[in-house]
Amino acid sequence: MQIDRLLQQQGFGTRKGCRNLVRNGRFSIDGEVIDNPFAEIDPTGLKFCVDDREWPYFEKAVILFNKPAGYECSRKPKHHPGIYTLLPPQFVERDIQSVGRLDEDTTGLLILTDDGQLIHALSSPRRKVPKVYRVTLRHPLDEAQVQALLDGVLLNDDPDPAHATAAGIIDSHTLLLTITEGRYHQVKRMLAAVGNRVEALARVAVGGLELPADLPEGQWRWLEAADLERLWSQCP
Ligand code: URA
Numbered sequence: 001m002q003i004d005r006l007l008q009q010q011g012f013g014t015r016k017g018c019r020n021l022v023r024n025g026r027f028s029i030d031g032e033v034i035d036n037p038f039a040e041i042d043p044t045g046l047k048f049c050v051d052d053r054e055w056p057y058f059e060k061a062v063i064l065f066n067k068p069a070g071y072e073c074s075r076k077p078k079h080h081p082g083i084y085t086l087l088p089p090q091f092v093e094r095d096i097q098s099v100g101r102l103d104e105d106t107t108g109l110l111i112l113t114d115d116g117q118l119i120h121a122l123s124s125p126r127r128k129v130p131k132v133y134r135v136t137l138r139h140p141l142d143e144a145q146v147q148a149l150l151d152g153v154l155l156n157d158d159p160d161p162a163h164a165t166a167a168g169i170i171d172s173h174t175l176l177l178t179i180t181e182g183r184y185h186q187v188k189r190m191l192a193a194v195g196n197r198v199e200a201l202a203r204v205a206v207g208g209l210e211l212p213a214d215l216p217e218g219q220w221r222w223l224e225a226a227d228l229e230r231l232w233s234q235c236p
């Protein structure tokens with residue numbers, strides 16, 4: 001693939017801008033500067049540097065992001081900064097999008113990608129991809145609340161009950177809740193429906209993929225091939 005095309009595809013700007021970037025000696029592979037933007041390179045397994053930062057080549061970008069509180073999952077946020085301000089501009093240029101959204105005050109695992117098929121597969125209600133939330137509650141939990149969440153609760157504007165597919169009590173005020181849908185404020189509304197109230201909400205897993213313990217809030221990482229396979233295997 002021609003270098004200018006590769007850089008454009010990977011989010012480094014317009015074709016013209018990418019040509020200038022290369023001509024200005026800002027592109028290298030294995031420490032060797034290549035200043036001919038029309039040179040052909042094999043992108044398979046490629047790692048390249050722009051301005052001394054190394055980038056792996058991915059035809060489609062898929063990243064894990066640990067969302068902090070205080071950010072909206074929107075490109076045009078209304079009341080708080082958007083999560084995209086926390087990511088490299090190359091991702092925005094590539095038009096990566098979050099798979100589903102978390103509320104402004106919810107933290108935890110978000111998958112972002114420019115792979116439309118993956119977004120569709122993970123968000124399709126038909127596939128019932130499990131999402132696990134750690135829920136911190138205002139009032140002590142009891143067995144009746146947990147059973148009601150598993151049996152299904154009615155959310156005010158919807159005739160279909162919302163079910164948890166698993167609910168594990170961690171302590172009197174903490175619950176690990178698994179749902180397979182993504183209705184508006186679903187977890188908060190489910191807990192309100194059983195007479196409790198969510199004080200803090202963190203997503204800890206999506207489709208069998210757990211939030212890495214060593215990924216701090218506000219940080220992202222590429223999804224490894226094995227993780228990607230695991231994710232696809234959840235949505236056949
Ligand atoms: N349920 C909610 O209520 N909020 C979220 O951010 C995600 C699920």
